[in-house]
Amino acid sequence: MKNKVTIKDIAKALGVSISTVSRALKDHPDISESTKTLIKNFAQEINYRPNVLALSLRQQKSHTIGLIIPEIVHHFFSSVISGMEDLSYREGYNIIICQSTENQFREAAALQTLIDHRVDGILISLSKSTQNFSQFKKAIEEGFPMVFFDRICESVETDRVIMDDTEGGRLATEYLIDKGCSNILHLAASSHLLIGRYRRDGYIQALKDHHLPIKEELILKCDTQEEVLTLQNHLYELLPQIDGVFAVNDSTAIALIQILKKKGYRIPQDIRVVGFGDGPNATIVEPALTTIEQKGYDMGRESVRLLLQRLNNPSASISYQTRVFPPTLKIRESA
Amino acid sequence: MKNKVTIKDIAKALGVSISTVSRALKDHPDISESTKTLIKNFAQEINYRPNVLALSLRQQKSHTIGLIIPEIVHHFFSSVISGMEDLSYREGYNIIICQSTENQFREAAALQTLIDHRVDGILISLSKSTQNFSQFKKAIEEGFPMVFFDRICESVETDRVIMDDTEGGRLATEYLIDKGCSNILHLAASSHLLIGRYRRDGYIQALKDHHLPIKEELILKCDTQEEVLTLQNHLYELLPQIDGVFAVNDSTAIALIQILKKKGYRIPQDIRVVGFGDGPNATIVEPALTTIEQKGYDMGRESVRLLLQRLNNPSASISYQTRVFPPTLKIRESA
DNA sequence: ATCGATATCGCAAACGTTTGCATCAAGCAA
DNA sequence: TTGCTTGATGCAAACGTTTGCGATATCGAT
Numbered sequence: 001m002k003n004k005v006t007i008k009d010i011a012k013a014l015g016v017s018i019s020t021v022s023r024a025l026k027d028h029p030d031i032s033e034s035t036k037t038l039i040k041n042f043a044q045e046i047n048y049r050p051n052v053l054a055l056s057l058r059q060q061k062s063h064t065i066g067l068i069i070p071e072i073v074h075h076f077f078s079s080v081i082s083g084m085e086d087l088s089y090r091e092g093y094n095i096i097i098c099q100s101t102e103n104q105f106r107e108a109a110a111l112q113t114l115i116d117h118r119v120d121g122i123l124i125s126l127s128k129s130t131q132n133f134s135q136f137k138k139a140i141e142e143g144f145p146m147v148f149f150d151r152i153c154e155s156v157e158t159d160r161v162i163m164d165d166t167e168g169g170r171l172a173t174e175y176l177i178d179k180g181c182s183n184i185l186h187l188a189a190s191s192h193l194l195i196g197r198y199r200r201d202g203y204i205q206a207l208k209d210h211h212l213p214i215k216e217e218l219i220l221k222c223d224t225q226e227e228v229l230t231l232q233n234h235l236y237e238l239l240p241q242i243d244g245v246f247a248v249n250d251s252t253a254i255a256l257i258q259i260l261k262k263k264g265y266r267i268p269q270d271i272r273v274v275g276f277g278d279g280p281n282a283t284i285v286e287p288a289l290t291t292i293e294q295k296g297y298d299m300g301r302e303s304v305r306l307l308l309q310r311l312n313n314p315s316a317s318i319s320y321q322t323r324v325f326p327p328t329l330k331i332r333e334s335a
Numbered sequence: 336m337k338n339k340v341t342i343k344d345i346a347k348a349l350g351v352s353i354s355t356v357s358r359a360l361k362d363h364p365d366i367s368e369s370t371k372t373l374i375k376n377f378a379q380e381i382n383y384r385p386n387v388l389a390l391s392l393r394q395q396k397s398h399t400i401g402l403i404i405p406e407i408v409h410h411f412f413s414s415v416i417s418g419m420e421d422l423s424y425r426e427g428y429n430i431i432i433c434q435s436t437e438n439q440f441r442e443a444a445a446l447q448t449l450i451d452h453r454v455d456g457i458l459i460s461l462s463k464s465t466q467n468f469s470q471f472k473k474a475i476e477e478g479f480p481m482v483f484f485d486r487i488c489e490s491v492e493t494d495r496v497i498m499d500d501t502e503g504g505r506l507a508t509e510y511l512i513d514k515g516c517s518n519i520l521h522l523a524a525s526s527h528l529l530i531g532r533y534r535r536d537g538y539i540q541a542l543k544d545h546h547l548p549i550k551e552e553l554i555l556k557c558d559t560q561e562e563v564l565t566l567q568n569h570l571y572e573l574l575p576q577i578d579g580v581f582a583v584n585d586s587t588a589i590a591l592i593q594i595l596k597k598k599g600y601r602i603p604q605d606i607r608v609v610g611f612g613d614g615p616n617a618t619i620v621e622p623a624l625t626t627i628e629q630k631g632y633d634m635g636r637e638s639v640r641l642l643l644q645r646l647n648n649p650s651a652s653i654s655y656q657t658r659v660f661p662p663t664l665k666i667r668e669s670a
Numbered sequence: 671a672t673c674g675a676t677a678t679c680g681c682a683a684a685c686g687t688t689t690g691c692a693t694c695a696a697g698c699a700a
Numbered sequence: 701t702t703g704c705t706t707g708a709t710g711c712a713a714a715c716g717t718t719t720g721c722g723a724t725a726t727c728g729a730t
Contacts, residue, residue: 006686017710022688032708052451053392054686057715062388064431064452072420073632078413085407085434089441094448096399097432099420106424113429116387117399254619284589284619297408341716352680357718367678389716392685 005048014042025050056118065307066114067097068107068124070151075279076296077125080149083300084123091308093120100127108135121145121307126153128193145310149303151195159310160322161303165195168292168327169202170209172246172274175290175329177210181244181272184212187256189223189248196223199248199276223248228255236263243271244335250277254285257334272335287333295325340383349377360385391453400642401449402432403442403459405486410614411631412460415484418635419458426643428455435462443470456480456642461488463528480645484638486530494645495657496638500530503627503662504537505544507581507609510625510664512545516579516607519547522591524558524583531558534583534611558583563590571598578606579670585612589620592669607670622668630660 007025011018016035024031024039056062065088069077081097088095096119098110107127114122122139124146133153140146140158147159176184186203189196200219207214218238222231235256247253253275257267265271267287275282275291282289302323310318342360346353351370359366359374360383391397400423404412416432423430431454433445442462449457457474459481468488475481475493482494511519521538524531535554542549553573557566570591582588588610592602600606602622610617610626617624637658645653 004686008686018687019689019711020709022686023709026688028689030708035708049447049451051392051453051686053388053397053453054715055688057386057388057392057685057717058687058689060715072417073410073413075408078408081432082407082434085432086436089433094431094433094452096429097416097420098424098429099417101421112384116384117429118386118388251615258619280586281616281619284593284616286621339716343716353717354681354719355679358679361718363719365678370678386716389685390718392687392715393717393719395685 004051005046006051007048010039010043010046010048014039060118062118062120063092064094064096064117064119065304066110066117066119066122067095068100068110068114068122069097070100070102070125070127072097072099075281076150076277076294079296080125080300080303083297083302084304085300086297087301087304088308091304093304093308102127102129104130104132111135111139115139115144120311121147123147123149123303123307125149126151128190131192145307147303147307147310149299151193154194157320159306159320161299161306161325162195162322163294163299163325164327165198166202166205168276169199169246170206171202171327171329172276172292173203173206174209175331176244176246176272176274176335177206177212179244179268179272179335182212183215183242184218184244184246185238185242186219187222187228187245187247187252188219190221196248203246218242223252225251225255228252228259232259235259239263239265239271245271245273247273247275250275250279250282250289250291253289253291253334254281257285257287257289268333268335274329274335278330282330282332285334290332290335291330293328293330299325339386340381341386342383345374345378345381345383349374395453397453397455398427399429399431399452399454400639401445401452401454401457402430403435403445403449403457404432405435405437405460405462407432407434410616411485411612411629414631415460415635415638418632418637419639420635421632422636422639423643426639428639428643437462437464439465439467446470446474450474450479455646456482458482458484458638458642460484461486463525466527480642482638482642482645484634486528489529492655494641494655496634496641496660497530497657498629498634498660499662500533501537501540503611504534504581505541506537506662506664507611507627508538508541509544510666511579511581511607511609511670512541512547514579514603514607514670517547518550518577519553519579519581520573520577521554522557522563522580522582522587523554525556531583538581553577558587560586560590563587563594567594570594574598574600574606580606580608582608582610585610585614585617585624585626588624588626588669589616592620592622592624603668603670609664609670613665617665617667620669625667625670626665628663628665634660 007021008018011021021039024036071077085095100107100110104127107130133156137156149161152160152162186200188200191197204214222228245256247256253273257273260267260271267273275289278291278293282291342356343353346356356374359371360378406412420430435442435445439462442465468491471491484496487495487497523535526532539549557563582591588608592608595602595606602608610624613626613628617626
């Protein structure tokens, strides 16, 4: 931060004007070749680097994009970040990262901070607790480019990158049915979380498709490892009547497998289990988890692709797009 | 980014000067209470937000810190990021994240980008491939605040946050010895990676302490899941003569356990295995992995604490500090 | 009435760039 | 010589702030 050399220093040292230096450095045709090389060489020599802050202020463009993410320590999300970083790096953008920790107030603060920082656009996956979307709507109405990924909100019109959660839920459940299960427990996410609702919808649809009864008591809100443990006893009571489980994510599926095994259940012989996510744990648990693959890295890339596309299209000509990633069932041993 | 209201707009609307608005908004004593409330209310009303870019440029301080990290998708590193983000959020700083993907050129580019962005300081964990540290040294000499964490470099003098890897390696190995192992294989990281060397040093020290022979052929460079698979045959040849394994990280330990089990070895009865890291996988693999705990979140927090401490101490008065986190052995079932 | 103190406020420079426009000299045609 | 074009460069405003200093008005004290 100290004694950084500026364009002004170059001008003074070479006895030319600031504007000449500026133009020379970016090959403006008005500047003679001789002064250009003179200035360029000198700049190189003293290791001149433009001040991005000043640039951003001047051109009203920061080449920075903001990211709001629920939890960084989460395989899916960190994969998403990785994909985002990779692509934006290639495109000359930087990412400012904010973690909402599933807290809507912190999420709101993050949005404000990012806007204050004049990021060119924002990538966001909603926190579980967010119920009020007015600030997002307002930002978008004001023309702030924003793309929602994974945890989106249907009521705000904008670009989106999601996967087909309904189809994922359907696929998972149908596979269980095909394997002969008829009493399938669904460990679900909170119903106001869209992805949770969709996955449940898929579960229900598969049951309907195969003319199986939908039993409310077999849909249990339970979407974390911890929750599996707290609901342990209730789960044990349910067990005798079920022969398959579709869990809303891998970690609950795995936690469930662990307590099932402790009770002596054999998987998949006694109970079949399928998860959602296909994180690295899926191949470590025994039996290896059959689960829905979720392409975090690709979704991350696609999100910034969509954002940049909008940034580079000055006019709001193109209508909002929704990219849907198809789910794939990774068949392993647990079902 | 569009029609953002500025301090100038407020001035014009209220018929006062720009400086008055600026001072009023920050409670400068020169401004009368009446104009203060007038201006503040108006600013609130039209939802004025200062332009952080302009601020940063003016005060030569961006309230932003740069992070260079090898791989985001890695439990330890994502925990570190999480801790960093949490603390810097509290302290009013933002984080710009760059991923080196274990590539020294990309790492160098990231450093330059961050400096160009005038971040107030940099947090970095070196890529595996980095051998040339001149740019870091230069940056530090120029007074750029930088703290290295985990993957540090001894030859550059700066603040550091590490864990006692030697002690970790010693602890792990000694535990194996205590359990009766005398032929212990070490799956090691590349020796130019400092943490790899230290963990190996700890391994050797434990052997020496207990008067066990150090066999070079039992130290194998193998630090990823993939490498375990490629070295599979070589490992199988080694197996008959060993009764314990200390792996440089959890994922190799787990990969090893998996191929051991495939060969019919019982763990820990036939071979004891201890890992390093204590990620979420450690409790999923069977048998649960005995491993060295690595406090990523805390190390992340401590890193920004150290950095902010230096930022807030204008003079370079305080000498460089190295924070060392003590390792803890998490005893489970694999050893 | 004069003076100094005090309270309020505005001017303008500065942070590091970019860029429209003006300037100036040289060259050339008439 | 005059006038016009062309090539090369500099001036200054602008991006949105902060801040040292000067300006003005008010007021009590002498």
